[in-house]
Amino acid sequence: MMAASIAGYAQKTKTENVILITLDGMRWQEIFNGADSSSMKQQQHLKDGKLKEKFWRNDISERRKALLPFFWTTIAAKGQLYGNRAVGSNVDVTNNQLFSYPGYNELLTGHADNERVHSNDKFYNPNKNVLEFINAQAGFKGKVAAFTSWDVFPYIINDKRSGVFVSTGWEPIKDTKPNEREMMLNQLTKSLPNPLGDVRLDAFTFYYGLEYMKKNKPRVIYFAFDETDDFAHGGEYGAYLNAAHYTDRFLSELWDYVQSEPAYKNKTTIIVTCDHGRGADAEGWKHHGQKIPEASQIWFAFLGPDTPAGGEMKNTPPLYQNQIAQTIAALLGLDFVNDSKPGDPINKVLGK
Numbered sequence: 001m002m003a004a005s006i007a008g009y010a011q012k013t014k015t016e017n018v019i020l021i022t023l024d025g026m027r028w029q030e031i032f033n034g035a036d037s038s039s040m041k042q043q044q045h046l047k048d049g050k051l052k053e054k055f056w057r058n059d060i061s062e063r064r065k066a067l068l069p070f071f072w073t074t075i076a077a078k079g080q081l082y083g084n085r086a087v088g089s090n091v092d093v094t095n096n097q098l099f100s101y102p103g104y105n106e107l108l109t110g111h112a113d114n115e116r117v118h119s120n121d122k123f124y125n126p127n128k129n130v131l132e133f134i135n136a137q138a139g140f141k142g143k144v145a146a147f148t149s150w151d152v153f154p155y156i157i158n159d160k161r162s163g164v165f166v167s168t169g170w171e172p173i174k175d176t177k178p179n180e181r182e183m184m185l186n187q188l189t190k191s192l193p194n195p196l197g198d199v200r201l202d203a204f205t206f207y208y209g210l211e212y213m214k215k216n217k218p219r220v221i222y223f224a225f226d227e228t229d230d231f232a233h234g235g236e237y238g239a240y241l242n243a244a245h246y247t248d249r250f251l252s253e254l255w256d257y258v259q260s261e262p263a264y265k266n267k268t269t270i271i272v273t274c275d276h277g278r279g280a281d282a283e284g285w286k287h288h289g290q291k292i293p294e295a296s297q298i299w300f301a302f303l304g305p306d307t308p309a310g311g312e313m314k315n316t317p318p319l320y321q322n323q324i325a326q327t328i329a330a331l332l333g334l335d336f337v338n339d340s341k342p343g344d345p346i347n348k349v350l351g352k
Contacts, residue, residue: 013331013333014304015268016332017218017263017268018220018221019222019268019269021272022275023247024149024224024225024227024230025228025233026228026274028085029285030244031299033063034055034066035051036237037052039282042282043238044236048239054245067241068248075303076312077309078303079301079304079310080303080348081299081302081312082301083298084299084312087315088314091300092297093276094111097117098288098296099276100120100276101120105127107324108131110325122155124155127340128338129156129325132157134328134329145165145218146222147166147167147212147222148200149168172189199230202246202250210253210257214261217264220328223250223254227247269304273298273300273321273324275298276298277298279292302349307348322342323342326343327349
């Protein structure tokens with residue numbers, strides 16, 4: 001079934017490249033409302049005395065812009081943002097696990113697999129994902145890559161079977177001819193203390209991936225950032241906000257590069273989302289999983305040549321995590337087929 005590529009949802013698109021970005025466990029509440037003043041004092045080991053000065057504004061629109069300026073200047077002006085439940089835009093996962101591996105499986109394969117994917121253990125995913133599918137299509141072979149902070153991603157993406165290049169965890173980049181920036185990053189990975197253990201700091205994930213883009217011009221690349229989830233579990237609200245803010249800056253830098261590079265300019269779509277949500281109260285925000293029903297609540301952001309400017313989308317039909325895989329394929333003029341039925345593409349993102 002994997003041989004099928006142009007059918008069903010396929011259409012002529014302007015998008016020739018897709019960049020997928022995830023912020024692990026990033027809540028919709030901060031995306032759309034900005035910093036929560038009631039949680040700002042939840043700082044234990046990673047304290048930031050300027051948190052209120054940096055991120056608090058009385059007006060919600062200014063507050064969320066202070067936290068995520070790229071989201072609320074560029075994406076809101078030129079793209080589409082979904083998931084603000086306060087204005088009738090609901091986005092949810094369909095898996096019943098409400099934690100990372102099941103969420104990433106649903107995101108990348110287009111369906112939940114509650115029977116086989118129900119832990120964060122390092123086991124090779126039996127489900128075929130959209131990155132693997134695209135990598136098998138003419139014109140994409142060897143042009144699909146993933147740069148991930150969490151070292152479980154080679155198993156989620158099943159790099160051995162899929163052939164997708166995956167750089168992950170606290171490892172140096174594997175390149176026979178690393179450039180000066182990559183060599184410096186490799187040296188720093190051996191020299192800096194890492195408070196996250198085997199999870200790579202997101203700055204390394206981003207800059208390794210950006211150098212890879214400049215050298216290899218992949219047509220599909222996935223950046224999976226992790227710090228928002230790690231700091232949230234630790235109850236470090238200040239570090240959680242700072243991680244989101246830094247990631248927003250990475251997105252801005254990435255977009256500037258895309259717009260400056262002929263291989264990407266005006267023919268690249270960026271998709272930003274998360275794997276799961278979190279609880280809604282002063283304690284619950286630290287957690288997710290089956291005991292936290294709000295952890296099913298997620299969000300989407302889209303920016304690209306096929307997506308009409310809509311900004312913060314309101315009163316939309318319900319959307320689901322299982323629709324992203326087919327949306328990625330459809331943006332590239334493909335119809336994603338695997339052993340299960342992926343969710344339908346999001347038509348408004350495709351300009352329909």
